[in-house]
Amino acid sequence: MLMPIPAQDFDPSEVAVGWQVLTLSGHRVVFATPEGELATGDEVMLTGRGLDPWGRVPGLRRVLGVGRLLRADARARTAYTQMLRAEEFRHPVAWDEASLADVDGLYLPGGHRARGMRRYLESETLQALVVEAFRRGLPVAAICHGVLLAARSIDPETGRSVLYGRRTTALTWRQENLAWQIARRTRYWDRDYYRTYLEQPGRPKGYMSVQQEVTRNLARPEDFLDVAPGSPGAFRKTSGLRDTPADERPAFVVEDADYLSARWPGDVHTLAHRFAAKLTQK
Template sequence: MATVLIPLPRQDFDPSEVAVPWQTLTGLGHRVLFATPDGGPASADELMLTGRGLDPWGRVPGLSRIVLVGRVLRANRDALTAYRAMERDAAFRAPLSWEQAGQDGFDGADGVDGLLLPGGHRARGMRAYLESELLQRLVVGAFQRDLPVGAICHGVLLAARSVDPATGRSVLHGRRTTALTWSLEGRAWSVARRTRFWDPDYYRTYREAPGQPAGYLSVQQEVTRALAGPADFLDVPAGAPHAARKSDGRHRDSVADDRPAFVVRDGRYVSARWPGDVHAFAAAFAELLAEGQR
């Protein structure tokens, strides 16, 4: 069976985008390793675990436990169950450091057969992950070795920022991909800046500077700028089966129902948009691994 590396920030990763792939891969007998900045255990974005703090009364003692908006935006029951199981996993509790995982491109992660890049949006923890030169070199090494690579949500942004020194271009240049779309990102931001009014940019990892158009620093637009052309960024096509369910930001996929999911595969690279795609994303990445083992 394969060994997969999942690099994480020290805090604020999305629990669904890590725990569901972990559950899928380990359930198939694969070995999953984790890596964090300092080798200490990582922690997920607590708002995505509890939903508390996403309603207008989220800072009021006693009332904060009443979760309405937070119930919609947080991880669902399947993801929370997977996360609680992952918290007990020995590899999750004792991760590698980023330096151990990739001191020289991907060569530091000895025996690793695939790389999975999850996301998360909270700037407090995610910026260090997205801006890490260590992780960017590790991503370049995985693509140079043609290993299976999966990226979801902001994880695609890490891949887009990973520039191959042999070409001077992003490893995603010339590939087709999806990522967190501006439609989904902007919609969540619009809700949260009203309901979490004391922290209105919670859903925006990066905000536009004065003079930059709306969405210029969104995941979709930055990823698109790294591609060979705008047409290589894919979203749900108009008229696709279940297009409304895939795009409304309310429906999430499950093991038994992939209708809400949208996943893009290009060779040995697979990408997805947000936690609502995560079961289909994990299954597609597992298929990449299986093909490599045949």
């Protein structure tokens, strides 16, 4: 199973939990980075340091308020520590050397920090890999901004996104905007930390959000799915609770044939478990 990631700033939960679940399920994960270098996740999302107003004060950085709520949870932090020692993580292949010939699936994690994520999201090499995976009928899983990479992957034979005609979810504008508004106040020295792309003058608010860009690449706006208000378990799925290996109730995962998608790190256990089962079935 191939997992391409950026050299820096990937979401530690989406990568490490995905790796852990897939590995424990008996699948071999092949990591790919831009030049085959050792990658590092988003330290702010890992530790929570830098998400509070006092986050730049050396003696106070370890005191967490907002950071404790928004950072990776204990399970994800443990998985990340374990992943850093794994041989497959320490010896990735380069993006342009990555091949789908000997893998049985493609996993696209996310992250939001523009410093590292833009190269990943804008890579024509990775977009070509995504197109190939869909053409081959390989199982593909994408979460958060990973869905945006899929949406930007245009099949040259059709001139359309590989997600055209499929149902998907991704990081919703409600989630992205909420985190952005919080950080604009608490991380005041880096007010747009939670936005990978900002709207240019004349564009409506949210135009460059993950949800809106993904939706523009779908056949119909209603093919972008979110938790329906009043649906069973809706409060739990939209409350900010995270799923666990034993509790899928907070998660929202969309399956469309061999394509699976999820919104944010709080869905990652469920997404990875269902993807592992899909790989086993193939």
